[in-house]
Amino acid sequence: MARAAPPSTSAAAFDAARPRLHPATVVETRPGGGALVLRSSSGPAGSPASDGACDVTAAEARALPLLDGERDLRTLLRLLAAATPPLRPAATLGLLQRLLRQNLLQGLDATAAAALGSTETRRPFLARLRGLQALSLPLPLAWPAALRGPPAAAIWAGTGLLACVVATLALLPDGADRLAFGPFRGRDVAAEALLLYGAAGLLASLRGLARAMSIARAGVGSRLTLALTYGLLHLDIDDGPRRRLDRAQRIDLYLAGIAALAWPAALALLHARAQSLWPAALPALPPLLAALASVAPYLLLANLAPYGRGDGWNLAGAGTGVADLRRRSAAFLLRRSIINLRRGGRPSQAERTYLSLGTAWVGHGVLTIWLLTTHLLPSALNAVVALARSGDESPLRWAVAMASAGGLVALVLGLAIALCAILGGALWQVAAAQPGRQTPSAPTSAGRDDALDVAAEARAAMAAIPLFAGLSEPDRSALTAALRPERWHEGGVIVRQGEPGDRFCLLLAGEAKVVVEEESGLRHEVARLRAGDFFGEVALLEDRPRSATVIAVGATVVASLARERFIALVGDSGEARAAVMDQVRNAAAIRAIDGFAGLGSAAIGDLLSSVKTLKAAAGERVLQQGAVGAALYLVRSGNLRVERREGEHTHVLDRLGAAEVFGEFALVSGEPRTASVVVEQPAVLIVVPADALDAAIIADPRLGVVLYEAMARRRLAHWGG
Numbered sequence: 001m002a003r004a005a006p007p008s009t010s011a012a013a014f015d016a017a018r019p020r021l022h023p024a025t026v027v028e029t030r031p032g033g034g035a036l037v038l039r040s041s042s043g044p045a046g047s048p049a050s051d052g053a054c055d056v057t058a059a060e061a062r063a064l065p066l067l068d069g070e071r072d073l074r075t076l077l078r079l080l081a082a083a084t085p086p087l088r089p090a091a092t093l094g095l096l097q098r099l100l101r102q103n104l105l106q107g108l109d110a111t112a113a114a115a116l117g118s119t120e121t122r123r124p125f126l127a128r129l130r131g132l133q134a135l136s137l138p139l140p141l142a143w144p145a146a147l148r149g150p151p152a153a154a155i156w157a158g159t160g161l162l163a164c165v166v167a168t169l170a171l172l173p174d175g176a177d178r179l180a181f182g183p184f185r186g187r188d189v190a191a192e193a194l195l196l197y198g199a200a201g202l203l204a205s206l207r208g209l210a211r212a213m214s215i216a217r218a219g220v221g222s223r224l225t226l227a228l229t230y231g232l233l234h235l236d237i238d239d240g241p242r243r244r245l246d247r248a249q250r251i252d253l254y255l256a257g258i259a260a261l262a263w264p265a266a267l268a269l270l271h272a273r274a275q276s277l278w279p280a281a282l283p284a285l286p287p288l289l290a291a292l293a294s295v296a297p298y299l300l301l302a303n304l305a306p307y308g309r310g311d312g313w314n315l316a317g318a319g320t321g322v323a324d325l326r327r328r329s330a331a332f333l334l335r336r337s338i339i340n341l342r343r344g345g346r347p348s349q350a351e352r353t354y355l356s357l358g359t360a361w362v363g364h365g366v367l368t369i370w371l372l373t374t375h376l377l378p379s380a381l382n383a384v385v386a387l388a389r390s391g392d393e394s395p396l397r398w399a400v401a402m403a404s405a406g407g408l409v410a411l412v413l414g415l416a417i418a419l420c421a422i423l424g425g426a427l428w429q430v431a432a433a434q435p436g437r438q439t440p441s442a443p444t445s446a447g448r449d450d451a452l453d454v455a456a457e458a459r460a461a462m463a464a465i466p467l468f469a470g471l472s473e474p475d476r477s478a479l480t481a482a483l484r485p486e487r488w489h490e491g492g493v494i495v496r497q498g499e500p501g502d503r504f505c506l507l508l509a510g511e512a513k514v515v516v517e518e519e520s521g522l523r524h525e526v527a528r529l530r531a532g533d534f535f536g537e538v539a540l541l542e543d544r545p546r547s548a549t550v551i552a553v554g555a556t557v558v559a560s561l562a563r564e565r566f567i568a569l570v571g572d573s574g575e576a577r578a579a580v581m582d583q584v585r586n587a588a589a590i591r592a593i594d595g596f597a598g599l600g601s602a603a604i605g606d607l608l609s610s611v612k613t614l615k616a617a618a619g620e621r622v623l624q625q626g627a628v629g630a631a632l633y634l635v636r637s638g639n640l641r642v643e644r645r646e647g648e649h650t651h652v653l654d655r656l657g658a659a660e661v662f663g664e665f666a667l668v669s670g671e672p673r674t675a676s677v678v679v680e681q682p683a684v685l686i687v688v689p690a691d692a693l694d695a696a697i698i699a700d701p702r703l704g705v706v707l708y709e710a711m712a713r714r715r716l717a718h719w720g721g
Contacts, residue, residue, distance in 0.1 A: 014701050018107040019076065019096060020069030025104050027064065038064075038104055054102045059670050060095045063087055067099075069107050074698055081694045088690070089697040090668045094708035116705055153214070153255035160262025164300065167269035171276070180272035181375035183294035184383035192291070192383070197232075199291035203264060203299050204234035207311075210260035211253055212237045218249045250318045257311040261300040268293030298376070301368060306360040316360070320353050328520035329357040335521030350519045457508045458483050458559050461532050465506070466605030467587055470579040471570075478569050483559040488552035497549045501539030503560040507531055510556030515549045527702075528553075532601055538588035540566045541581070547592055547659075583608060589634045589686050592659040596703070603696055603703075610692035614685040622685065623677040629666030631687050635659065638683025644675040655680070667693070668708065 025038055038054045056064070063080055071079070073096075080087040097116045099105040108116070171177040184192055212224050215237060227236040245253060271293060275282045285293060304312035307326055317325045332354040462468060462480045471479070483506065488494055494505060497517055507529050514527040514535070529535065529550070538544050540563055570580055586608055590596050599607070613636075616622055622633065625645055635656050642654040642662065653675055656662060666673045667690055697704035 014073050014112055016109065017073040017112045018069045018071065019067050019073060019105055020107045021064065021067045021099070022104050022106055027061075038099065038102075054098045054104055056095065057669075059085075059087060060091065063092055063095060067105070073108075073112070073701060077694075077698045077701065077704075081698070085670055086690075087670065088668045089694050089701070090704040090708045091670070093697070093701055093704040094668075097705055097708070116701075153252045153259065156259035157255040157262060160259050160266050163266035164262060164269060164297070167266060167273055170273045171269065174276060176272060176276035178375060179276065180269055180293070181297060181371060182379035183291070183298075183376070184379045191287075195287055195291035196295055199288065199295045200232055200299060201234045203261060203292065203296055204229070204232060204236070206264070207257045207260040207299075207303070208234060208236035210256045214249075214253045214256040215242065215245065218245055218252070247318055251315065254311040254315040254318065258300075258303060258315070261296065261303050264292065265296035265300040268296045298371070301364075301371065305364055305368075306357060307364075312360075312364075316357060320357070322353065322357070322520075324522075325357070328518075328522050329354060329361060331521035331523075332519075333358045333361055333521075335517070336519070354520050457531075457557075458506065461506050461508060461534075461559075464532060464601050465534055466601065466608050467534075467537060467583050468580060470583065475569070479561065479566070482565045482569060483561055486558045486560055488556040488558060490552060490554050492552040492556070494550040494552060494556075494558060495536055495546050495548075497547065498545050500543050501536055501546050501563075502543075503536060503562050504534065504540050504566065505536045505550070506534045506559045506561075508557045508559050511553040512550050512556055512558075513553055515551060516547070517549070527599075534601060535591075537584055537591065539563055540584055541588060544659075582613065585636055586611060586613065586686055589636045589659060590688075593634065593661050593707070596707075599696075599703070603699065606699075607688065607692060607696055610689060610695075612687045612689075614687050616679045616683045616685060618679055618682055620679045621676060622679060623663060623673055623675070625673050625676040627666075627673045629663055629670075629673055629690075631663060631689050632661065632667055632693055633663040633677075634661050634686040634688065636684040636686055638679065638685075639681040640677050640679050640683055642675050642677055664707070 021038075027038055038056060062083065063076075066076055066079065077089040077092055080092050081089055093116065096105060100108065100113060100116055168177065168180075171180055183196055208224060208227075223238050224235045225238050227234060229236070242250070242253065271282070271285070275284075284290070302308060303310035306312050306316050306329065313325065316322075322328055336351075336354070458480050459477075462476055462483075468476055468479065485508075486494075488510075494512060495501070497515075509531055512529045513525050514529060515523055516526050517523045526548070535548075535550055536546070538547075540561070543563075587604055590604065590607055590611070591599065614622075616638070622640065635658055637658050640656045640662075641652055642656065643650050643652050645651075656677070662677055663673075665671075697707070
């Protein structure tokens, strides 16, 4: 979810923005599909891409000629929304966001870029080292016919990993694992270190060769580069062709990289086991082969890390579709993992995905700590001691030895502490969590201040709230009189996500930020609220958990209205009661959508004046697979199922209940509906026409960015990516 900048600053930044493509950007037709890929060709002619690449669909490609710096952002959104066929503002903003993150877009200042959710474009020192390419070589090889296809890559990677596990378990009973995983023998430490470095480069080059062959098999065209990665010189692929692969081809690529390291590691471990059983029958390996055997398991472990930058991390991202994988899986481990298990019930698809990622984190961390502390560290310490004792025992030699030993110890302890912090943080949160219902937030310090004179401000704010437009002036005055003022200080939590809603809140003075914690546990600021904005309207109707946290920014004054008081007053208002309650229900359902939680009074009023309420009976088909999307649907009440027909079979993809949304994918992308939606129990739906949604996004482009990213997360939650 995008981080929203304050409206007063980002609105001006959007008005001043003139988006344009980077001058060094070229457009290429993507092999095997209708998509395009953009890349910055800042290097010499014919050189591989290095600055960034972005997949662009055929529909999004219509926006590219308009990115010339001549139009402001809102004009661009309007033109594309009015085109035939239209490109919805949310889809346009999603395209701009991806281009910006790949350094392919200019014409936006820092505020507008932050509102679009861009990341820092400057590469840190280590990233520059990682991307250093000194030589580019064409690859005249193709993937062998016997190894073609993702199934073959999966078999090679899977059997290699299985052989590693079997060999490691076979080494444990008689302690032969110390021989297999100990890289130093202590005879000639300098020569051993040089051989280990060369062996690591050779194995990393073998991985690069396998990955390049995989890209060549996909028909994209591949090149090998001489790369320096964190001080290791080796052959690897350039990044441009990799970005032009589709999801299945990328999975094939990552599996090829894993297989290239898994089999050398497996053979090394199997040889160590055989040598421990028949020491006289098997001669010792030559120094280079011994170095390869010692390094292979460690390189494989590093390549499989789900929190690193190797094939394991990339494979997890491609397989799950989780964006910003490292931060989200880490947040889940620290904030949500054990609590979600403790909560009971069937986890959602997203929770199962994050649970699998968290398990991989912990399992890999435990294995890493075991290898470092029981094998690599003792072997390295013995080598340091041997180095210090060899020749003349000069103070400089001792200093180098002790510094090396201290660095290794710090590395191992740092990894152990990080792993303990992750597990300990989750356990502490479970221990600190109180069972049962949470206690609603209470104002800090001064608390509720009934003597605070806010009558004038409250009257003006209540008159502007669209929810109560159907009430007469005396009825609105009665509601205003029932408001209770609250004074909040900097950082005060006015309402907290997940706690039961007990009151409706109206911001009279100051500022508040809206923070949402997603299913992974990652927290985002999604909006800023100012005087006249309201929140918590769902609490006027039912005791439902809060969908966001609202935090005071500086000194803030809030007027609150308890549910019981609201129902009592509106219940006496005669015919207007049904209209007011219907508006409140619609507003609560709209605010339940990711990205709409921070809508101000004017924006929510515009939407409420445009939406329609649809009552659907059981068995009614609300959406038809293959139809053109023209509206967004919100479930106010009832139950529905999402089903897809494939040939003669119909598969149920998901079931929807209150406060859920559907129909947004086809609406934003412009593609036909990918599934049908059928009512299982009588439902009340809110229909948001495409034009109304487009107008809201053009008025506040941040809303489109947040909605676009929220759709990607819901797609993961409902359909697994």
